[in-house]
Structures are given as structure tokens and as C-alpha cells.
């Protein structure tokens with residue numbers, strides 16, 4: 001595959017997010033004929049950059065905002081706020097131009113034509129992306145060889161196993177030489193051998209073609225084997241950005257006190273805790289996990305009209321613990 005080359009210099013930020021938000025207006029049924037409108041802040045002010053050629057893990061619990069971020073990066077969704085660029089392009093404004101430079105694999109869905117043999121899907125993509133014949137032939141040959149697709153090209157997609165279909169989808173995302181590949185759960189449901197094949201292929205792709213990769217997964221082995229850097233998102237916010245090994249410490253460092261006030265008020269100011277989120281009369285305060293919540297609650301109750309409260313253990317810790325537990329039993 002061709003090495004990634006473009007207008008920007010190597011090492012510069014290839015993916016850039018600055019305070020990116022996505023708010024959905026949702027109508028919830030609250031009774032017969034009654035619907036209440038409320039907002040879901042799926043992505044709540046996320047900033048990060050990814051240099052060209054990096055392979056980064058993007059993880060978090062269900063509903064954290066990962067898919068929403070990827071959809072904004074591809075231009076399918078328009079951010080409600082903030083600034084987003086991929087290869088210097090605003091994805092939602094120039095979706096078609098960007099499409100030539102990105103590849104996307106959604107593990108749970110296929111971009112292949114269900115009733116057609118695999119090779120026919122690739123031929124359709126050849127035309128759709130207007131890939132020059134020589135380049136198409138070269139990329140297809142390489143994918144067929146490395147992803148072991150030779151015997152599968154004439155098989156209709158619906159007859160492929162999940163692992164075969166996934167390899168077919170990865171090839172489809174790479175035929176036009178994208179500079180960045182978004183992978184949403186690329187190893188979900190695969191057996192150990194298929195997982196190893198997919199990981200090996202991605203590692204080589206990144207090393208040889210310099211393809212930038214953003215990888216969403218619930219399988220920490222994917223991250224361990226492929227990514228030096230991992231970002232953790234929770235409730236639409238970036239909670240961690242660094243080496244995988246640093247995650248344990250973060251998970252243990254803070255708990256959250258959720259306070260319901262009588263009415264909407266400015267963020268609570270109190271020693272040893274900081275407000276991390278406000279939604280109407282409800283405020284979320286992060287405080288050191290090692291400290292007791294009792295003195296903090298007493299201080300807030302003395303100065304603010306508090307009507308209810310709860311203490312939440314760090315979500316991240318739960319996520320990571322769960323991931324590691326799943327890994328240990330898999």
C-alpha cells in the first residue's frame with residue numbers, strides 16, 4: 001500500500017479536536033400523549049490531537065460517546081460545538097472530499113453488499129472511489145494475501161463467517177489507500193485465531209504504510225498489542241490520555257459526589273473537591289478516592305440548599321476492572 005503522503009508535514013496533528021461537543025435533543029415519553037424534551041450530551045467538550053502515523057486506542061463504557069466521536073470524524077454527524085479537523089478538512093462540511101482519505105470499519109455492521117460475492121463489492125468500491133486500476137489491483141492483491149481472502153472472493157458475503165467477513169470489511173476500507181482508519185470494535189465476536197490475524201495485519205499496516213489508526217474496542221488485548229497510547233472517554237468527556245499502564249492509577253484516584261440542590265445554582269465552591277459537571281440543579285463533584293465523603297457532604301450541606309446526594313465509585317475504575325476481568329476469563 002502506498003505510504004501516507006499529503007500536504008501537512010510529518011508529525012503534525014492529523015486529527016484535531018478542540019472542545020468538540022455533540023448534543024442530541026431527545027423526546028422522552030413521560031405519560032399518555034406527553035413527551036418531554038431533554039438534551040443528551042453525547043460528547044461534552046473533547047480536545048485531543050493525533051499525529052500522522054499514530055495508532056491510538058479510544059475506549060470507554062457503553063454510551064460513553066465513542067461512536068458519536070467517530071461519526072463526527074467521518075462527517076456523518078455535525079458537532080454542536082467546538083472545532084474538528086482531519087487532515088486539515090472539516091469533516092461535516094467536506095464529507096465527500098474526506099471520504100477519499102479515510103477508511104472506516106464498524107465491527108457490528110458491514111459495508112459489503114450482503115448478497116454479492118466479496119469480489120463484486122470490491123469492484124463496486126473500485127468504481128465508487130474512482131481508484132486508479134493499477135493501484136486497485138495492487139491494494140487488492142496485498143489485502144487478499146495478508147488477510148487470506150483468496151478462497152473467499154467468490155463467496156457471497158452472507159455466507160462468510162464473522163471473522164472472514166471482518167477481514168473482508170477491513171480490506172474494503174483499505175482499497176483506496178486511506179491515510180486514516182477508524183476501527184469500531186474490529187475484533188468483536190472473533191475467535192482467537194481471527195483476532196490474531198486482524199491484529200497482525202493492523203500492526204503491519206501501521207508500521208509499513210504509516211496509516212493513522214483510531215481504534216475503539218472493549219478488548220484490552222487489542223490495545224495492549226497495538227497501541228502505545230490510549231484515550232478513555234466517559235460521559236462524553238476525556239478522562240485519560242496516556243500509556244495503557246497509567247490507567248490503573250487514574251481509576252483509583254477519584255470518586256464522584258452527585259449533589260441535587262433545591263434549584264439551579266453556580267458551581268459549588270468547596271475545599272478538596274471540584275465540580276466536573278452541572279445539569280440544572282444537579283452537580284457532580286470529584287474528590288480524592290482515599291478520603292471520606294462525610295466531611296465534604298457536611299461542608300456542602302452547611303452552605304448550600306441540598307436535597308439529595310449520592311456517592312459514585314469511579315466509573316473508569318469499573319470499566320477497566322471489568323475489562324481486565326473479561327480479559328482474564330477469555
Ligand SMILES: Nc1ncnc2c1ncn2[C@@H]1O[C@H](COP(=O)(O)OP(=O)(O)OP(=O)(O)O)[C@@H](O)[C@H]1O
Pocket residue numbers: 024025026040041042060061062063064065066067068069
Ligand atoms: N442519534 C442519537 N440520538 C439521541 N441520542 C443519541 C444518538 N446517538 C447516540 N446517542 C446517545 O449518546 C450517548 C453516546 O452514545 P455513543 O453511541 O456515542 O456511545 P458509545 O461510547 O459508542 O457506546 P457503545 O460502546 O455502547 O457503542 C448515549 O447516551 C446514546 O444514547
